[in-house]
Amino acid sequence: MGLTFPLLATVTWLAALGAVALRRPVYAALSLVVALLGLAAIFLTLEAQFLGMVQILVYVGAVVVLVVFVIQFTRNDEVPLTGLAFRPVSLGVGIAVLVTGGLIACIAGTPEWAVKPPEGPPPGMRQIGEGLMGVYVPALEAMGVLLTVALIGAVLIAMRGRSTSLH
Amino acid sequence: MERIADIFWLVPVLPLLAAGILAVTRRPHRRRAATLAIGAMGAACCIALLGLGATLLHPEEPVVRNFTWMKFGTASLELGWVLDPLSAAMAAMVSFVGTLIFIFSVGYMAHDENFTRFFNFLALFGAAMLGLVIANNLLLLFICWELVGLASYLLIGFWYHKPSAANAAKKAFITTRIGDLGFLLGMVWLYAETGTLVFYDGGAGCLEAGGLDALAARGPGGLLAVPTLIALLLFCGAMGKSGQVPLHVWLPDAMEGPTPVSALIHAATMVAAGVFLMARVYPLLELGAPEGGSTTALTVITWVGAVTALFAALIATAQNDIKRILAYSTVSQLGYMFLGLGVGGVAVGMFHLLTHAFFKALLFLGSGSVIHGCHEEQDIRYMGGLRRKMPVTFVTYAVGMMALAGFPIFFSGFWSKDEILHAAHGWPVSAGPFWMGLLGAALTAFYMTRQMLYVFFGERRQRDAHGHEAHESPAVMTWPLLILAAFAIGLGFVGTPAWALAPEYLEGRHAHLAFGHLFSLEFIGLAFVSTLVVAAGVGAGWWLYGRRPLAPAEDVDALAHLSPEVHRVLGNRFYVDEFYAATVIRLNALLSRGCDLLDRWLWGGLTALVAYGFLGLAWVGKFFEDNAINRGFDLGCRRLDRGAGRAAGWQDGLVHNYLRALGVGFATLLLILTWGCQS
Amino acid sequence: MVPLDQYLLLSALLFGIGLAGVLTRRNGIIVLIGVELMLNAANLNFIAFWRHRADTGAADGLLFAMFAIGVAAAEVAVGLALIIALYRARRSVNLDEAKELKG
Numbered sequence: 005m006g007l008t009f010p011l012l013a014t015v016t017w018l019a020a021l022g023a024v025a026l027r028r029p030v031y032a033a034l035s036l037v038v039a040l041l042g043l044a045a046i047f048l049t050l051e052a053q054f055l056g057m058v059q060i061l062v063y064v065g066a067v068v069v070l071v072v073f074v075i076q077f078t079r080n081d082e083v084p085l086t087g088l089a090f091r092p093v094s095l096g097v098g099i100a101v102l103v104t105g106g107l108i109a110c111i112a113g114t115p116e117w118a119v120k121p122p123e124g125p126p127p128g129m130r131q132i133g134e135g136l137m138g139v140y141v142p143a144l145e146a147m148g149v150l151l152t153v154a155l156i157g158a159v160l161i162a163m164r165g166r167s168t169s170l171h
Numbered sequence: 172m173e174r175i176a177d178i179f180w181l182v183p184v185l186p187l188l189a190a191g192i193l194a195v196t197r198r199p200h201r202r203r204a205a206t207l208a209i210g211a212m213g214a215a216c217c218i219a220l221l222g223l224g225a226t227l228l229h230p231e232e233p234v235v236r237n238f239t240w241m242k243f244g245t246a247s248l249e250l251g252w253v254l255d256p257l258s259a260a261m262a263a264m265v266s267f268v269g270t271l272i273f274i275f276s277v278g279y280m281a282h283d284e285n286f287t288r289f290f291n292f293l294a295l296f297g298a299a300m301l302g303l304v305i306a307n308n309l310l311l312l313f314i315c316w317e318l319v320g321l322a323s324y325l326l327i328g329f330w331y332h333k334p335s336a337a338n339a340a341k342k343a344f345i346t347t348r349i350g351d352l353g354f355l356l357g358m359v360w361l362y363a364e365t366g367t368l369v370f371y372d373g374g375a376g377c378l379e380a381g382g383l384d385a386l387a388a389r390g391p392g393g394l395l396a397v398p399t400l401i402a403l404l405l406f407c408g409a410m411g412k413s414g415q416v417p418l419h420v421w422l423p424d425a426m427e428g429p430t431p432v433s434a435l436i437h438a439a440t441m442v443a444a445g446v447f448l449m450a451r452v453y454p455l456l457e458l459g460a461p462e463g464g465s466t467t468a469l470t471v472i473t474w475v476g477a478v479t480a481l482f483a484a485l486i487a488t489a490q491n492d493i494k495r496i497l498a499y500s501t502v503s504q505l506g507y508m509f510l511g512l513g514v515g516g517v518a519v520g521m522f523h524l525l526t527h528a529f530f531k532a533l534l535f536l537g538s539g540s541v542i543h544g545c546h547e548e549q550d551i552r553y554m555g556g557l558r559r560k561m562p563v564t565f566v567t568y569a570v571g572m573m574a575l576a577g578f579p580i581f582f583s584g585f586w587s588k589d590e591i592l593h594a595a596h597g598w599p600v601s602a603g604p605f606w607m608g609l610l611g612a613a614l615t616a617f618y619m620t621r622q623m624l625y626v627f628f629g630e631r632r633q634r635d636a637h638g639h640e641a642h643e644s645p646a647v648m649t650w651p652l653l654i655l656a657a658f659a660i661g662l663g664f665v666g667t668p669a670w671a672l673a674p675e676y677l678e679g680r681h682a683h684l685a686f687g688h689l690f691s692l693e694f695i696g697l698a699f700v701s702t703l704v705v706a707a708g709v710g711a712g713w714w715l716y717g718r719r720p721l722a723p724a725e726d727v728d729a730l731a732h733l734s735p736e737v738h739r740v741l742g743n744r745f746y747v748d749e750f751y752a753a754t755v756i757r758l759n760a761l762l763s764r765g766c767d768l769l770d771r772w773l774w775g776g777l778t779a780l781v782a783y784g785f786l787g788l789a790w791v792g793k794f795f796e797d798n799a800i801n802r803g804f805d806l807g808c809r810r811l812d813r814g815a816g817r818a819a820g821w822q823d824g825l826v827h828n829y830l831r832a833l834g835v836g837f838a839t840l841l842l843i844l845t846w847g848c849q850s
Numbered sequence: 851m852v853p854l855d856q857y858l859l860l861s862a863l864l865f866g867i868g869l870a871g872v873l874t875r876r877n878g879i880i881v882l883i884g885v886e887l888m889l890n891a892a893n894l895n896f897i898a899f900w901r902h903r904a905d906t907g908a909a910d911g912l913l914f915a916m917f918a919i920g921v922a923a924a925e926v927a928v929g930l931a932l933i934i935a936l937y938r939a940r941r942s943v944n945l946d947e948a949k950e951l952k953g
Contacts, residue, residue, distance in 0.1 A: 009852045013860045020864055024871025024884050036883050039864075043890050046860070049852065050901040055912055059893075062919050067886065067926050074930045075879055078937040096827070096873025099834040104866030106841035111862060113845065117855045121902045131909040140913055147920045154924035158931035826881075826945045830873055 009049060016042030029075040037068050051126050172225045175218075176234040176254040182218050182262050182305060183315075185211040187298035193291035201286045208290040209273045212297050216266035219301075222259040230256045230679050235307050235371045249369050253307035256676050257521065261304040261447055264525050268439045268532045269297045271651040275536050276431040278648035279543055283429075289329060293435070296322035300440050304447065309358050309368040309377070312448070316354070316412070319444060320347055323436050327428040336427040346421040350411020357404030361455075364389060364397060370451065378454045387459060395467060398458045402468035405452055406475075413445030413505045416479045420748055422502055426494040430539030433494055438501050438531035443524050446508040450517045450524075457516075465600050469513045476509025477595075477604035482745070484614035488621065489730060489741035493538045493551050496622050500575065501531060503611060507591055510604055515594025518674035522666050523591055525673065526583035529662055530574035533655035537568035540644040540652065541626060551625040553634045558627040560641040565627050567652040572623055574659040576616040576709065579702045583663030588612060590666065590674065593697050609704055616708025624716040668694055857898035865891035878933040878943045882926060889922045 019042060022035030040063045047056035111117060136144055189211035193204050233255030240250045252258075273293060280289050299318035306312040328340030362368050365382040367375065375381040389397040409415075414422035425437050436442070449456065449472065460466045465473070480503050487499035504527050512520030542549055544561050558565040574584040592612070595605040631641070643649070665672040668691075675681065715729040731738040740746070821828075864887055871884030893915045900911025933943050940947045 009856065013856075017860065017863055017867065020867045020887050023887065024867055024875060024880060029877060029879050032880055032883060036886070039887065040890065043864075043894060046857075046894065047897055050857070050897050052897050052901065052912055052915075055893075055897060055915055058916060058919060059890075062923055063886070063890075067923060070926060070930055071879060071883065074933060077934065078879070078943045094874055095831060096834070097870050099831060099838055099873055100866050100870035102838040103834065103841055103869055104862055106838060106845050107862035107865065108859060110841070110845040111855050111858045114855075117858060118853050119902055120851045120853055126901060127909045127912075132912055135909045135913045140917075143913075143917060147917055151920065151924050154927050158927040161928070161931040162934050824948070826948070827873065827876070834869060834873055 009046070012042055012045050012049070016046065030072065033068055033071050033075060036071070037064055040064050040068070050121075054129060054132060172229050172234055172254070175221050175225045176236055176252075178218060179222055179254050179305060180236070180252050182215045182222075182266065183298045183302035185215045185218075185298075186294045186301065190291055190294035190298055193287060193294055196287055196291075198285070198287050204287040204290045205273075205277050208294045208297075209270060209277075211294060212266060212270045212273050215297070215301060216263070216270050219259065219262035219266045222254055223263040226254060226256045226259040227676060230676050230681065232679075233258075233307075233371045235373075237307060237369060237372060246366075248310065249308060249367075249372070250311045251307040251369065252305040253371055254305070255371075256679055257447075257450060257517070258305045260521070260525060260673075260677060262301055264528050265300050265304060265440050266297070268528055268655070269293075269300075269435060271654055272431050272435045272439075272532060272536065273297075275434075275539070275648050275651040276429075278645050279431050279539055280429060285329070289326075289429070292322055292325045292329065293431075296326065296436060296441075300444070303444055307370050307376075309361065309370070309452075312451070313354065313358055316408070316444065316448075317351070319436075319441050320344060320351070320412075323347075323425070323441055326432040326436060327425045329428055329432065333427065335424075339421070339424040339427040343421040343425045346418055347411040350408045350418055353404040353407025353411075354409075357401045357408070360397075360401050360404065364401070378452065383454060383458055386455070396459070398455060399467045402452070402456050402458075402466075403471060405455075406449065406468065406472055409445030409448045409509075410475065411445070412448075413442050413509070414479075414502045415445070415475050415506065415509065416482050417747070419479065419483065419502045420751065423495050423498040423744070426492070426498050430494065430535060430542060433498070434532045434535030434539065437498065438535045439528035442501060442505055443508070443528060446505065446512060446520055446524050449509070449512050450521050453512070453517045465513070465598070470600055472509050473513030473595075473598070473600075473604050476506045476511075476513055477607040479503065479506030480510060480611040481506075481607045481614070484611045484618065486741055486744045488614060488618045489728070489738050491552055492549050493541065493554075493622065493626065494535070494549060496551070496618060497531070497534055497538060500534075500615065500618070503615065504531065504575070507588065507608065507611070510608055511591035511594060514598040514604065515591065516678070518671075518677040519590050519594050521677050522673050523587040526574070526587040526659075526662050526666070529655055530571045530582075530584060530659040533567060533571040533652060533659050534575065536648070536652055536655065537564055537571060540564040540648055541568075543644050543648070544641045546641075548634065551622060553632055554626045555629040556627070556631040557641055560631075561643045563643060563649045563652065567649075567656040568627070569623065570656040570659050572619045574663075576619045577612055577701060577705050579698065579705070581660060581663070583659055583661070583666075585701075586663040586666045589698060589701055590668075592701060593694070596693075596697060609701070612701060613704045613708040613711075616705045617712045620709045620712025621716050624712065628717070854898055854902040857894060861891045861894040861898070864888075864894065876944050876946050878936065878945050879930075881945065882929045882933070885929075886922060886926065889918060893918050 016039050019035050019039035023032050023039055026032045026035055040059065044056040044059040044064075047053075047059060186208070189207050192207060196204055196207075233253050235251055235253045237249045237251030240248045242248075273290070276289065276293065280286055283289060296319065299315045299322055303312055303315035303319060306315060324340050324344045327343050328337050330336045331340075358368065361377060361382075365377045365385045367377050367382060369376045370378045372379070372381075377383075386398045386401075395403075411418045422437060422442065426433050428436075456468045456472070457466055460469070483499045483502035483506060487496050487503065490496045490499060504523070508520045508523050508527070510520075511523050540561065541554065541557065541564060544557070544564070545554060548554065570582070574582040577585045577588045579585050592605065592608050595608050596602075598604065662673075664670075666674055715733075728738060730741075743749070868884040868887030868889075868891060871887065872881050875881055875884065896911045896915040896918070900909075900915075903911070936945075936948055937943050
């Protein structure tokens, strides 16, 4: 119990690091899979089983598959594919470190957050269903519209790209 | 009577409708236009004759119809029409003569390309004149009065491409306008004094007890009594319209219009409007007259009339234009009417107006026929010998001439003129007008004889030997002449002393047969004197012009043989026009010159000074603007432009740079929040 | 049980990694992966706060996370379509290639 979270956290973080740092996009995508699975496991430790499953289904099952497809589709062998893809000390990394440092400082500076979760089981599927079909119906509907629009938009953008390339 | 009064308003409205329709009728629809105008006028004539018949049966009380035109506050303006002997007789005369003249115009204007427009104007004139006649309100009368003036202007200037016609139209309009100013002032004053302009309003009208009492109570104001002043102001309008000295100058010039116009407007109807106006407001004129005496207003009218009658007759003796002679004759006869009005009352003046309308219209139409037959020749010296060529015109013209000259017994002019002389003879104030009238009558006979001899007798004198032969006019022109000739003879018999139908009727009384009057010593004596005078005039005319007919047209006039100076003065119309040109017009020109100078140098200078001042200010402003504001602004713009260019350089299109900026912003935000959390 | 701040710490670190990837990598696909990591870090925050709330009656935090996942899915779809379009036009997924959008 005591070791579960640090282990998962370490694996997730390292996998995330690989996902952005590996030169080969396919490796990066695979590393992302690991990171996402780690996150799903962490969700489970938070007793958010439903969300963990959603995370695996949506991200690992859909998003990453999409990413892999695109990677295959845009394969380009001219780029050297070994080692890290960026210099460790660069402006971008500096900014990222700065932001992370700020966040950590903020967390560390807030003692109220060093709390354990309350006893008893958290709300389950029932509450989720009532929330989705009750207060959050408009949001759910908007989400559906958004996904439809995104679907059509994605298809249109991809198609238009082909037509311009044909000219 | 009541029922006819109800529809009496149709009399002016029918021609008005015709005029309205004709105004939008296209030019080629000649037959339709003539039919419409003549039909409307004829219908109006029928109604007017009905009114005449009704008033002949009941001449005593005027029947009026008033309606409210507009209200302001408690006061209201009433318009309306009146059916009484005066309006009915005038309406009948105007519409009847008008109809005949309309018919005559069909022949006379047959070759004019603006035939439709001519009938439009004629109908408008007819409507205005009939409206004037039946108006029961000084305001409505004034409105129609001005409309008549407008129609007259349009018709005199009908051949506007002729400069003389255009000038004559302007002259007529402006000259009558001088009189109209007096009319307007008098009208406004009358309204101020009595509070009403309605003539007959059940006792409250301005010609009835209500208005007259209010005026009489006003008493003398300044030099003259208020009613006298008002009456004289109204008389100013009448003078202008009826061409009395000194405002007569426009009438002869108005002969530039087509001859039917001269006949209709400047002989029978419009020029008589002044006389009619005076007859209408006669209660005002005789207000406060002593028993058997005269008022100041009537005295003035009498003298003006007498002077005009003599003066114009004198001028007429030395004119050569056939229509101008008739025009001066008209002026003279209008003088007689005012004379009769002044000395003898409404009936005397109006009876002469009615008879004169018929025989003067006859003479004008006859002259039109002559002019038409002689191919637009108007100078009597170039006519001559026309009695064989134009027999109908000759006979009818002779009737008209004898009626005008006052041949005894059989012609209407004799009776109406005799009545005027009779009244003048009995005038208590002065004997002058009587003698002037008598002399005028002799001159009338003289100049008409002269004209007859020049035009119809002697040898044919053409301007060029190869010109067209004179010819008789078509039936559409001769028939009106015949009808008018019949009236010129017959109308006299309704006004003889024995059966004074017309005068009594016009005074609002029933006539009675009384042959005794015919044989009274006074009448016989006066008739004898006037016959003698006419005979003298005709004899003198024949002696001068008949014995030795003018052989070539350029021959010297017989009168000029006798006394060249007198003839020159008369021929030049007493130099009245020149006198006006030298005085009024020159004064006017001088004044305008002065105004011009004042305008140009004083006001112009001031204006220019102010303008230059502002110009200088504007220049300073421009300088400041150019050098301070614009330059500063330009500088600012340039700086902004350069800065923007530099800022635009940051937008290099590289996503990562944007993201980095985003990241820096986020980090900064986070730091601020963290710092906020810890504090 | 694990205290809240540790989750938050992990979330912050994940976010930092994602941000670093977004800012430094030029491959559009990797940039998208970085964005996804940042989103997941936010989701982790939602869940963590939800679990550690004093009263646990409602499922608000969970639902927020769920909607975030949905939005992320839409965003990935559009983003990848854009990358494909870019690739078609440039034969490359390098974001530096696309810099027409400059001032």
